[in-house]
Amino acid sequence: MWSILYLLRNDPDKLRWSQERRGLDPGIVDEALKYDQLWRKALKELNELRHQHNQLSRQIARLRGPEREAKIREAKALLKRIEEQEALVKAYEAKRNELLLSIPNVVHESVPVGVDESDNVPIRYYGRHRVWEGHLDAFLAETEGRGFKVDYEVVDWRPIGHADMLTVLGMGDTLRAARAAGSRFYYLFDDLVWLDMALLAYALDHMAKWGFRPCIPPYMLRREAYEGVTALSDFEDAIYKLEGEDLYLIATSEHPMAALYMGEILDEDDLPILLTGISPCFRKEAGAHGKDTKGIFRVHQFHKVEQFVFCVPEESWDWHERLIKNAEELWRGLGIPHRVVNICTGDLGVVAAKKYDLEAWMPAQGRWREMVSCSNCTDWQSYRLRIRYRPKGGGPNRLVHTLNSTAIASTRAITAILENFQEPDGTVVIPKALRRYLEPFDEAPKDIIRPRAKHGQRGGSA
RNA sequence: GCCGGGGUUCCCUAGCCUGGUAAGGGGUGGGCCUGGAGAGCCCAUGGGCCGAGAGGCCCUCGUGGGUUCAAAUCCCACCCCCGGCGCCA
Numbered sequence: 001m002w003s004i005l006y007l008l009r010n011d012p013d014k015l016r017w018s019q020e021r022r023g024l025d026p027g028i029v030d031e032a033l034k035y036d037q038l039w040r041k042a043l044k045e046l047n048e049l050r051h052q053h054n055q056l057s058r059q060i061a062r063l064r065g066p067e068r069e070a071k072i073r074e075a076k077a078l079l080k081r082i083e084e085q086e087a088l089v090k091a092y093e094a095k096r097n098e099l100l101l102s103i104p105n106v107v108h109e110s111v112p113v114g115v116d117e118s119d120n121v122p123i124r125y126y127g128r129h130r131v132w133e134g135h136l137d138a139f140l141a142e143t144e145g146r147g148f149k150v151d152y153e154v155v156d157w158r159p160i161g162h163a164d165m166l167t168v169l170g171m172g173d174t175l176r177a178a179r180a181a182g183s184r185f186y187y188l189f190d191d192l193v194w195l196d197m198a199l200l201a202y203a204l205d206h207m208a209k210w211g212f213r214p215c216i217p218p219y220m221l222r223r224e225a226y227e228g229v230t231a232l233s234d235f236e237d238a239i240y241k242l243e244g245e246d247l248y249l250i251a252t253s254e255h256p257m258a259a260l261y262m263g264e265i266l267d268e269d270d271l272p273i274l275l276t277g278i279s280p281c282f283r284k285e286a287g288a289h290g291k292d293t294k295g296i297f298r299v300h301q302f303h304k305v306e307q308f309v310f311c312v313p314e315e316s317w318d319w320h321e322r323l324i325k326n327a328e329e330l331w332r333g334l335g336i337p338h339r340v341v342n343i344c345t346g347d348l349g350v351v352a353a354k355k356y357d358l359e360a361w362m363p364a365q366g367r368w369r370e371m372v373s374c375s376n377c378t379d380w381q382s383y384r385l386r387i388r389y390r391p392k393g394g395g396p397n398r399l400v401h402t403l404n405s406t407a408i409a410s411t412r413a414i415t416a417i418l419e420n421f422q423e424p425d426g427t428v429v430i431p432k433a434l435r436r437y438l439e440p441f442d443e444a445p446k447d448i449i450r451p452r453a454k455h456g457q458r459g460g461s462a
Numbered sequence: 463g464c465c466g467g468g469g470u471u472c473c474c475u476a477g478c479c480u481g482g483u484a485a486g487g488g489g490u491g492g493g494c495c496u497g498g499a500g501a502g503c504c505c506a507u508g509g510g511c512c513g514a515g516a517g518g519c520c521c522u523c524g525u526g527g528g529u530u531c532a533a534a535u536c537c538c539a540c541c542c543c544c545g546g547c548g549c550c551a
Contacts, residue, residue, distance in 0.1 A: 040511065043511055044511055044519090046511090046520080047521085054519095057532045058532090062482090074531085075531035076531065078531090264472090265472055390507095392491090394490080394492070396509095
């Protein structure tokens with residue numbers, strides 16, 4: 001049974017509690033409860049009327065002559081009442097569903113209460129952070145001030161920001177991209193192209209090794225599928241639509257992978273299903289005006305390797321921990337200092353019951369920035385997509401749980417590499433873990449990315 | 463885009479012409495049988511409402527309308543899938 005409906009009838013306080021934790025109106029629960037009761041009562045009456053009508057119909061089949069005519073008149077009269085009752089039931093049901101579908105996923109007990117991202121709670125740090133002396137106080141406040149012992153080294157030169165590094169290297173052009181396509185687009189060249197490919201290969205290789213099935217999904221989805229995987233509000237803010245077609249460009253491979261089994265009933269023996277998607281991602285980034293306008297941190301398109309899991313409800317919280325551990329292992333492998341934060345209720349989004357972000361340390365900015373998002377969506381997506389499984393010991397079909405997590409998103413990973421492995425002379429050291437993925441390409445850099453010698457190319461990155 | 467074929471319950475399939483409680487097989491679960499297993503036989507198998515329970519009832523044949531006392535079945539519109547033609551990296 002769908003968890004929201006189950007809680008509404010069996011534990012409405014839990015729903016109210018969840019709404020309050022999210023800073024939302026718990027009154028919607030009572031409203032939904034009211035319409036659920038009205039609906040059940042009206043449906044009961046409707047079923048009784050239909051039963052009468054069915055019985056009449058069956059009698060008519062066996063009768064002849066005036067007796068038959070009389071029953072037909074009776075049935076006709078009954079139909080009018082049924083029609084009225086049907087309208088009533090339909091109205092109550094629509095109202096109840098509208099209310100229930102608007103309730104965000106029930107938050108997990110361990111999700112911290114908060115308003116925005118400043119209330120997210122760091123839970124562990126990794127790596128030796130390179131801290132410019134001008135950022136030291138803020139860094140210490142954020143780490144030791146919160147009781148974390150974090151490894152760091154102080155440098156007396158301030159690393160160049162990732163956006164400016166594109167210009168320094170001469171390998172990215174966002175000015176010409178803006179002219180051709182608009183802001184938040186980019187041309188990447190040379191070593192950064194190899195780096196993008198190597199990052200994806202690195203992530204995909206490890207995910208496959210860990211038992212995740214590689215998947216190239218559709219890059220577009222029908223609206224019906226999209227409504228099952230994401231909040232309706234995202235259609236305006238995040239998702240591109242193809243003009244004149246019922247197709248939407250995917251914002252992440254999470255979405256087509258979630259929709260893979262829509263409408264299906266799986267065997268419990270088939271679970272868990274582990275997928276790793278590789279795809280471009282397209283995002284409008286509406287509502288992000290003024291944020292990260294330079295460079296390639298926040299862009300309309302990038303490549304991503306994603307982790308996705310379908311599992312039985314009892315296992316989803318274990319899988320949630322596994323997915324963030326996988327991501328951490330990938331980022332540890334790259335040697336990029338980072339931390340994991342527990343996303344607070346105000347920053348959680350409606351789909352997830354709990355979310356971890358992995359944030360990389362960005363030496364030029366002196367703060368951690370989101371690289372990975374790891375969510376347990378419980379049955380929020382599977383209810384809407386009608387993805388169920390047959391329990392092994394019999395019993396009614398149950399909704400699966402779905403989880404997703406970034407493995408590596410290419411452009412963001414590149415920004416983290418450009419800042420963390422930058423040398424004072426403007427070169428960038430390539431993480432050792434990526435070198436074997438660059439090895440097959442003769443023209444790819446292997447150890448160091450050096451600024452490109454000028455060939456009359458204006459490397460504007462603005 | 464045009465022409466043809468199709469969409470039935472967890473899966474496969476029958477029913478559609480000729481309207482009257484959706485048949486059969488497979489899978490799965492349970493039971494009988496057995497020292498144990500298999501075979502065999504029996505029951506169950508989607509969603510929902512009422513009921514303490516036993517049980518009762520309603521809905522469900524791609525979607526939405528229409529005709530009818532009654533629609534998987536007849537009519538209309540739409541969606542999707544497959545094949546052929548055209549176009550094509």
